Amino acid sequence: MSCRASLGVLMKEAREIIGICQDEVRHSIVNSIYQSAESIAAGTVSSKAGKNMDWDRRIDRVLTSPVWGFPIMFGMLTVILWMTITGANIPSAILAQGLFWIEERLTELFIAVGAPAWLHGFLVLGVYRGAAWVVSVMLPPMAIFFPLFTLLEDLGYLPRVAFNLDRFFKGAGAHGKQALTMSMGFGCNAAGVIACRIIDSPRERLIATLTNSFVPCNGRFPTLIALATVFVGSSAASMSSAAAALSVAGLVVFGIAITLLISWLLTKTLLKGIPSSFTLELPPYRKPQIVQVIVRSVLDRIIFVLTRAVIIAAPAGGIVWILANTMIGDTSILAALAGWLDPFARHLGLDGFILLAFILGLPANEIVFPILIMSYVSGGVMMELDSLEALRRLLVDQHGWTWLTALCTMLFVLCHWPCGTTLFTIQREQRSWYWMAVAAVIPTVVGIVVCITVNYLVRALGLI
Amino acid sequence: MGLTYQSVGIPATREMFNVKVTDNRSVIALAGNPNTGKSTLFNALTGLRQHTGNWPGKTVLQSKGSFIYKGREYTVVDLPGTYSLLANSVEEQVARDFICFAKPDTTVVVVDATCLERNLNLVLQVMEITEKVIVCVNLIDEARRKKLNVDIQKLSELLGIPAVATAACTGEGLPQLLDLISQVVCGDLKPKPKLVHYSSELENAISKLEPKIKEVLGAELNSRWVALRLLEGDKTLIESLEKFYSQEMIKATREVLA
Amino acid sequence: MSAKDSVVLSDMKPGSRGKVVRISAKGPLRRRILDMGLVSGVEINVKGVAPLGDPMEILVRGYSLSLRKQEAAEIHVEVM
Numbered sequence: 001m002s003c004r005a006s007l008g009v010l011m012k013e014a015r016e017i018i019g020i021c022q023d024e025v026r027h028s029i030v031n032s033i034y035q036s037a038e039s040i041a042a043g044t045v046s047s048k049a050g051k052n053m054d055w056d057r058r059i060d061r062v063l064t065s066p067v068w069g070f071p072i073m074f075g076m077l078t079v080i081l082w083m084t085i086t087g088a089n090i091p092s093a094i095l096a097q098g099l100f101w102i103e104e105r106l107t108e109l110f111i112a113v114g115a116p117a118w119l120h121g122f123l124v125l126g127v128y129r130g131a132a133w134v135v136s137v138m139l140p141p142m143a144i145f146f147p148l149f150t151l152l153e154d155l156g157y158l159p160r161v162a163f164n165l166d167r168f169f170k171g172a173g174a175h176g177k178q179a180l181t182m183s184m185g186f187g188c189n190a191a192g193v194i195a196c197r198i199i200d201s202p203r204e205r206l207i208a209t210l211t212n213s214f215v216p217c218n219g220r221f222p223t224l225i226a227l228a229t230v231f232v233g234s235s236a237a238s239m240s241s242a243a244a245a246l247s248v249a250g251l252v253v254f255g256i257a258i259t260l261l262i263s264w265l266l267t268k269t270l271l272k273g274i275p276s277s278f279t280l281e282l283p284p285y286r287k288p289q290i291v292q293v294i295v296r297s298v299l300d301r302i303i304f305v306l307t308r309a310v311i312i313a314a315p316a317g318g319i320v321w322i323l324a325n326t327m328i329g330d331t332s333i334l335a336a337l338a339g340w341l342d343p344f345a346r347h348l349g350l351d352g353f354i355l356l357a358f359i360l361g362l363p364a365n366e367i368v369f370p371i372l373i374m375s376y377v378s379g380g381v382m383m384e385l386d387s388l389e390a391l392r393r394l395l396v397d398q399h400g401w402t403w404l405t406a407l408c409t410m411l412f413v414l415c416h417w418p419c420g421t422t423l424f425t426i427q428r429e430q431r432s433w434y435w436m437a438v439a440a441v442i443p444t445v446v447g448i449v450v451c452i453t454v455n456y457l458v459r460a461l462g463l464i
Numbered sequence: 465m466g467l468t469y470q471s472v473g474i475p476a477t478r479e480m481f482n483v484k485v486t487d488n489r490s491v492i493a494l495a496g497n498p499n500t501g502k503s504t505l506f507n508a509l510t511g512l513r514q515h516t517g518n519w520p521g522k523t524v525l526q527s528k529g530s531f532i533y534k535g536r537e538y539t540v541v542d543l544p545g546t547y548s549l550l551a552n553s554v555e556e557q558v559a560r561d562f563i564c565f566a567k568p569d570t571t572v573v574v575v576d577a578t579c580l581e582r583n584l585n586l587v588l589q590v591m592e593i594t595e596k597v598i599v600c601v602n603l604i605d606e607a608r609r610k611k612l613n614v615d616i617q618k619l620s621e622l623l624g625i626p627a628v629a630t631a632a633c634t635g636e637g638l639p640q641l642l643d644l645i646s647q648v649v650c651g652d653l654k655p656k657p658k659l660v661h662y663s664s665e666l667e668n669a670i671s672k673l674e675p676k677i678k679e680v681l682g683a684e685l686n687s688r689w690v691a692l693r694l695l696e697g698d699k700t701l702i703e704s705l706e707k708f709y710s711q712e713m714i715k716a717t718r719e720v721l722a
Numbered sequence: 723m724s725a726k727d728s729v730v731l732s733d734m735k736p737g738s739r740g741k742v743v744r745i746s747a748k749g750p751l752r753r754r755i756l757d758m759g760l761v762s763g764v765e766i767n768v769k770g771v772a773p774l775g776d777p778m779e780i781l782v783r784g785y786s787l788s789l790r791k792q793e794a795a796e797i798h799v800e801v802m
Contacts, residue, residue, distance in 0.1 A: 006680050007680060007694070007702045007705065008702065010673065010676055010677065010680065010694055011694045011697060011699075011702070013673070013676070014669065014673055014691070014694040014695045014697075015695075015697070017668075017669045017672050017673065017695075018665065018666070018669045018695055020665075022695075022696050022697035023748065023749075023752060025666070025695050025696045025697075026550075026696045026752075026753060026756065027745070027752075027756060027761065027762075028662065028663050028666060029662060029666070029692060029695075029696060030550075030756040030757065030761055031761045031762065031763075032660050032661065032662045032663065032666075033585055033588050033589065033660050034585060034759060034761055034764070034783075036584070036588055036660045036661075037581050037582075037584035037585050037587075037588060038581055040580075040584055040619065040622045040623065041580045041581035041584060042581075043615075043618060043622055044580065044614055044615045044616075044618045044619045044622065045580050045581075045612060045613070045614050045615075046612070046613045046615070047610075047611060047612050047613070048611040048612075048613065056786070057769060060769065060770065060779070060786075061770065064770060064772055064773060064779070065773065066773045066774075066775075067773075069772070069773035070773060159788075162788075163772050163777065163779065163788050164772050164773055164774075166772060166776070166777050166788070166790065167772060167773075167774035167775070167776045167777070168774075170776065170790060176777070176788075176790075197554065197555075198555075200552075200553045200554065275790075276751075277751050277754055277789075277790065277792075277793050278777055278788065278789070278790045278793070279754055279755070279758055279787060279788070279789055279793065280787070280788045281498065281499065281547075281758075281785060281786065281787055281788075282779060282786040282787070282788055283498075283499040283785075283786075284499075284578070284785075284786075286606070289633060547757055547758065548757040550753065550757060552750065552753050552754055552757055578784075579783070579784045579785050581783050581784055582759055582783040582784055582785050585757075585759065
């Protein structure tokens with residue numbers, strides 16, 4: 001007889017001894033514990049305060065009000081994005097200038113020692129440039145967005161977001177805490193997937209896991225921001241960054257809508273079931289330790305980006321350079337691959353290079369855009385890419401981008417397979433290759449459908 | 465019963481929680497409700513940098529860190545934030561299993577000074593499993609701001625365990641906490657938890673069950689606490705027992721029941 | 723206490739107060755509700771509802787708790 005069996009016997013005995021149902025026992029136990037807690041608290045806590053304060057309640061009344069609740073949420077998101085866009089421009093330009101200045105010096109050094117051209121190309125134009133691009137394009141927005149978001153989190157606002165949005169999630173057959181896992185996804189989808197553990201029901205946890213990548217993570221935000229700035233924000237000077245911020249915020253809302261739609265579809269098909277409970281503590285608002293949070297999360301981001309630049313972007317840069325400079329006949333491998341993808345990519349409103357960049361960017365989303373730029377640049381004229389204007393010239397003048405190309409690219413950034421790290425995390429969390437594959441297929445199919453629809457709709461309506 | 469606990473002096477099950485088992489290293493568990501500043505305290509103790517948020521479920525991964533105090537090395541395990549240990553969720557089960565089976569040398573229950581009543585629920589539950597408990601009344605600065613006064617001395621008397629007031633973000637009260645931890649670990653200070661009294665029918669049933677539980681489990685687990693779990697029909701505990709105690713346990717049980 | 727004195731929590735208006743008299747939920751939901759401190763006799767205070775009318779926010783044992791109306795319908799309260 002095993003321990004399980006003998007305790008099982010005891011449990012049966014226990015049931016006979018007590019003679020009342022186990023739910024009653026639990027109630028009685030919890031009741032007694034809370035009664036003790038009550039009396040101990042009453043004996044130790046004394047309040048000198050009047051009944052006049054309750055700030056939390058007043059703040060809650062505004063932040064979760066039927067009229068202001070949603071506009072405030074959208075407004076906060078837009079303001080954070082706007083601060084990111086305006087704040088990132090200058091450090092981005094400085095970093096780019098600095099890093100490309102170093103690149104020139106490196107080039108001179110390679111020439112001075114008479115190193116072969118391919119070595120210079122691989123190391124400087126590939127490896128170094130890959131890392132430099134990730135640092136200059138990705139770092140500033142991340143280092144601004146992430147601390148701001150962390151502040152909101154520490155303030156106690158995020159549980160209120162879950163509270164406000166719960167009705168939608170309930171309608172979709174999902175859990176209200178999914179809003180919290182999505183918030184984590186803004187930082188990093190892999191973290192968002194791990195955060196899904198806070199959802200107790202396995203069915204709802206899986207729904208949250210499979211849809212987490214519809215929230216653009218920190219590796220994708222800078223791409224969205226760069227494209228929005230170039231294509232939306234280039235018109236008027238003063239309103240430009242606000243317009244760019246609004247468009248990215250709109251895209252985030254679109255991502256949330258897709259999340260709800262897919263969650264609902266999953267509830268109706270693969271993951272049938274009824275929504276479980278939603279009991280969530282709404283913690284009191286607390287003044288965050290502003291300086292500490294900012295310093296810590298900026299440092300965090302810098303370390304994060306630099307590490308990824310070395311581990312992922314630098315090798316990827318090398319590979320892209322090799323692909324772009326190894327010739328088969330009279331075209332490079334890169335151009336050949338892009339050409340092969342091009343017909344399909346055109347249906348999506350993209351081109352072969354863009355789709356190839358997404359595929360090569362599987363290890364990490366933040367290298368997608370740098371890879372794209374590198375593959376555009378390496379095929380043609382060398383140019384200094386130290387300003388958004390230069391980026392605009394590269395995309396529009398040299399590679400024929402229209403606002404529709406930008407829109408489709410942004411939509412595809414929002415909806416495509418999760419990065420390698422996230423997929424790996426999903427596999428580990430769910431212990432299932434099947435669900436990992438589903439997690440990759442769903443956003444990819446959504447992305448393809450959305451891009452094709454938008455592309456053909458816009459053309460059919462003659463908007464372009 | 466020749467269980468490994470007695471023979472080595474350190475619970476063998478601790479290894480199953482990936483806690484390094486050495487003689488001169490003590491294990492401290494941090495338990496507490498979400499939003500009590502538990503992770504901030506964890507950072508303050510270990511100096512380990514990690515982001516701490518204030519919504520439920522932030523510490524989804526068990527974080528581990530260590531510190532040295534008065535020449536002794538301590539491993540700190542930050543348990544998932546839970547409201548109870550009654551195993552309603554994965555997190556609660558993780559926290560409960562750690563306290564039950566890894567047998568930390570001291571469990572520090574972090575409570576929110578501004579919301580003591582609600583937080584004491586967990587303290588009282590932890591006290592039923594282990595005697596080595598310290599209650600750490602955190603966010604005391606917040607309570608002061610809200611003009612709440614918590615009588616720490618009285619709290620300690622009523623609970624029968626050491627209590628300390630802290631403000632983890634400013635470091636207030638940390639020296640006292642460290643001192644209490646080391647005293648409890650070394651055995652200089654022996655907490656005598658004053659346990660919750662249940663209804664007379666429950667207490668009767670508990671006293672009937674306790675001897676039988678002792679026969680099966682020996683001194684491994686607190687028999688009063690196990691009796692309560694059996695009475696409410698908690699099957700997850702039996703599953704965990706199976707998981708953490710190996711063949712040896714089963715063999716011993718077989719002999720007893722033969 | 724007769725049943726007609728009590729209402730279900732989901733029917734209570736923001737700003738109203740009451741005392742829990744009975745939890746009619748069963749199984750895991752019951753356990754979850756109990757663990758959050760909602761046991762018979764405890765005083766609660768309805769703080770408000772979400773913009774779309776569900777879930778609701780209540781004050782119990784000095785902290786704010788959010789519940790879906792569906793769950794609140796299992797909690798019987800004597801209005802004070």
